[in-house]
Amino acid sequence: MAKQDLERHLKILRDDRIHGAGELARQGLHIAAACARRWPAANTTDLLSALYEQAGIIAATRPSMAPLQQLLQRWRERLSALADYDLDQARQGAAALAGELAKISESAAERAAEHASALIGGGKTIITHSLSSTVLAALQRLADNKTRIILSESRPLCEGYRLAERLSAWSIPATLITDAQLGLFAARADLALVGADSLLADGAVVNKAGTYLLALAARDCGMPFYVCCESFKRRSPAMPPIELETMAADELDAPGWPGINVENIYFDITPARLISGWIDETGLQVASKA
């Protein structure tokens, strides 16, 4: 992989507004694997040094997304074990390691979804916000089970539409609402279930803006609020303070007015005190264990 190829891949990763943090982390690992296979290097030491640096560059593309940082960091830490290999073996080893981490992450997300669907059971009305691939997998398991979904548009890019499309395909009856109606409809649901872009070390969840509002409404209605994601989304206490990504203001498609600033911060932070339970690949953790 040449430098300009890497930059092209990084741009795609940076500009991706479609995929969630888990999927983007796995895409980051695929970029890392491509670098391992093809980055120009004279010997193993050169290669590992370049890959170590690139892992940091890939991780930095999406600062709000813990799994990208976690998985690239894990990959980076294991590169030193390849130091005694010849160049070709080191390339294969580093690429295989990235693929393995991607599989571990994917399977963790699947197991988290299994735990969520088992915990929720049939016949429930579930309210969610934004689109999480892990929540989606949990909902798919709950089809044909008298499950009903209430979902929000999730402005500005309306990823709720993609969720609606999938629910419709799986014949799961659902109600689509504006984000502003989340409070009104919280009272009609049995529980709230959301994914996460990152979990902070104290259990707070970083997820699409509006998640905090749904959690407040859930608490006010006396309804449980669950977060479902693989443990790779948990940031270690050693990581720097989270940066909430600000996206282009023109995504709101608002007219311009002099003196009026348009803000488009993608994520908000829902404090741990508003969360009833965290569901990951190991099962459910309730508040007292957080």
Place this chain on the structure above:
Amino acid sequence: MAKQDLERHLKILRDDRIHGAGELARQGLHIAAACARRWPAANTTDLLSALYEQAGIIAATRPSMAPLQQLLQRWRERLSALADYDLDQARQGAAALAGELAKISESAAERAAEHASALIGGGKTIITHSLSSTVLAALQRLADNKTRIILSESRPLCEGYRLAERLSAWSIPATLITDAQLGLFAARADLALVGADSLLADGAVVNKAGTYLLALAARDCGMPFYVCCESFKRRSPAMPPIELETMAADELDAPGWPGINVENIYFDITPARLISGWIDETGLQVASKA
């Protein structure tokens, strides 16, 4: 005014998504005045009986909006005082009464706005949701006073845009956000100020969907949440339970999917326990007096 003219006016009132409850109530009174002037009647008794009926019909066009009900009810109750007048005098008297009530309502809204601006004072960052003519009048009084505004789009019709336009014209610096960012930005404001479509007898506020979410965020941030509106917006305990108006789903402009229901309920109810104070034409009432 012929029957078809009345129906045309009622349709305009029913379909109006631009004006707030106070302005619609005054439009309702103007319709009542037009009926008083021109509705075919053989004598005073016939006229008053027809006007009594029409007042009920006008009030029923917007069931979520208390001032329309309150003001038309007040008008209706006073019609009987005109029973001894001749037909022309009764017409003039009923029309004048409607005009007088509209002026009282308008002046009450203006005084409420004065109280709000005096209470808030200069140098504050105020977060608001939706567009209230009373809040707008309060904000205009706070221009040139180091006031900053955070305002939401207010989907689906984005009446926040109209507020942004006015703030821009008055050179009040402001930040426009998606409704989903209300929680994130609540922490950056000093206080929340909203209008009301209706106040329930217990002090709960019926306002554009999303108001309840802002109130929850305000409480969570320890920030005061004020409601500013004239007292005509308070429903009497004798009124039937409030009906939250549901508008056309296609206002969301979402693609259609089989099995996915799109809901567009315009209003939510913010319970009195989340409200720090009510500002009306008489001044501020705090929670304990509600």
